[in-house]
Amino acid sequence: MTDLRSYRAPWWLPGGHLQTIWPTLFAQPRPSQAITLVRERWRAPDGDFVDVDHLSGAKDAPWLVVFHGLEGSSSSRYAIAFAQGALARGWRLSIPHFRGCSGELNLAPRSYHSGDFQEVGWLLARIRDRASAPVLAAGVSLGGNALLRWAEEAGSGAAEIARAVAAVSAPLDLVAAGAAIDSGINRLIYTRHFLRTMIPNALAKWQQHPGLFDRERVQRATTLREFDDAFTAPLHGFAGVDDYWTRASAKPHLHKIKIPALVVNARNDPFVPAASLPTPDEAGAMVTLWQPEQGGHVGFATNPWPGRVTAMPEAVSDWLGSILDG
Known part of the structure; x- marks a missing residue:
């Protein structure tokens, strides 16, 4: 094996x-x-x-x-x-x-x-x-x-x-991973890479369902933490990013x-x-x-x-x- x-x-x-x-x-x-x-x-x-x-x-x-x-x-x-x-x-x-x-x-x-x-x-x-x-x-x-x-x-x-x-x-x-990807060179390389598609996809979702989340907060997001707090967490029933990252961690x-x-x-x-x-x-x-x-x-x-x-x-x-x- x-x-x-x-x-x-x-x-x-x-x-x-x-x-x-x-x-x-x-x-x-x-x-x-x-x-x-x-x-x-x-x-x-x-x-x-x-x-x-x-x-x-x-x-x-x-x-x-x-x-x-x-x-x-x-x-x-x-x-x-x-x-x-x-x-x-x-x-x-x-x-x-x-x-x-x-x-x-x-x-x-x-x-x-x-x-x-x-x-x-x-x-x-x-x-x-x-x-x-x-x-x-x-x-x-x-x-x-x-x-x-x-x-x-x-x-x-x-x-x-x-x-x-x-x-x-x-x-x-997810708390440790989120902090890592949003820090230093990781933020410049990986966070920017992911947000390049995640933000437009989120905005398209807002066009489908206007008012579903705070559109301006999503547009301003420069970290995964900010994005998850503005988009991922509220869409899926979490109180915020900390609640999401804590409850979703395996x-x-x-x-x-x-x-x-x-x-x-x-x-x-x-x-x-x-x-x-x-x-x-x-x-x-x-x-x-x-x-x-x-x-x-x-x-x-x-x-x-x-x-x-x-x-x-x-x-x-x-x-x-x-x-x-x-």
């Missing part, structure tokens, strides 16, 4: 920033190398729609569900790598899109957030109803935290839906997970401070922690040049597969 605990980045990718940025922009697989997925539009319980991309397979094949990260999609390089790996293994695959991330603005007066465990639970249950074999789930960054929150909230009932879950580069302590509830769970965090992740990562005692008996010294945020690139981002999806899929075999 491939294991990321001993991961070391190529010599030409020193430091957490390069290990984060380079794989996102330049590593393989490129979007042009993506395999064809079939999109299906599901009607959500609130009447809105959710777009889900599928890779078909044998009826008795394991079914892997991948939840993307902040502003991600099935076109993200890690998602393409997961899909390629599923095809090679003969697994079925589904990549649901969080609201507004499939290329079309969703309809309801809501978006998505790091603690969106109810949405995750509905999506997994719908796939479980279709599957004739075990369902496995992996979440990346925001999607990883939301997936863990679902497993925590579901408790022993999670086993009726999924055999095992895995989270990669999840911001398990770290305090890891010990409640009752199915096998893998939690992967590089200790040089610019978004997720190493000091905020859980210890084995905090994680609980069902949680396996991989915390390599290197890897960046959803990076884990390997040789040859210009790098490949397949190591992480392969390792996560290997681990999930080992649960089935065990």
Whole structure:
């Protein structure tokens, strides 16, 4: 089984920033190398729609569900790598899109957030109803935290839906992660990058539902904290950003997970401070922690040049597969 605990980045990718940025922009697989997925539009319980991309397979094949990260999609390089790996293994695959991330603005007066465990639970249950074999789930960054929150909230009932879950580069302590991404060079690089799409998407939501939130506050936001306080929190029933970040964080509830769970965090992740990562005692008996010294945020690139981002999806899929075999 491939294991990321001993991961070391190529010599030409020193430091957490390069290990984060380079794989996102330049590593393989490129979007042009993506395999064809079939999109299906599901009607959500609130009447809105959710777009889900599928890779078909044998009826008795394991079914892997991948939840993307902040502003991600099935076109993200890690998602393409997961899909390629599923095809090679003969697994079925589904990549649901969080609201507004499939290329079309969703309809309801809501978006998505790091603690969106109810949405995750509905999506997994719908796939479980279709599957004739075990369902496995992996979440990346925001999607990883939301997936863990679902497993925590579901408790022993999670086993009726999924055999095992895995989270990669999840911001398990959103207060610590939010402070990190909004500080220093992180704010100049990553916060600016995310807000470049998040603010226009939020303003489009305001055009759909005028008065839904304070439009001027969103327009003025220069940090994720300001954006989440003005937009994400009020849209999803939180009292404010502190209430949102506290209640949505997976770290305090890891010990409640009752199915096998893998939690992967590089200790040089610019978004997720190493000091905020859980210890084995905090994680609980069902949680396996991989915390390599290197890897960046959803990076884990390997040789040859210009790098490949397949190591992480392969390792996560290997681990999930080992649960089935065990």
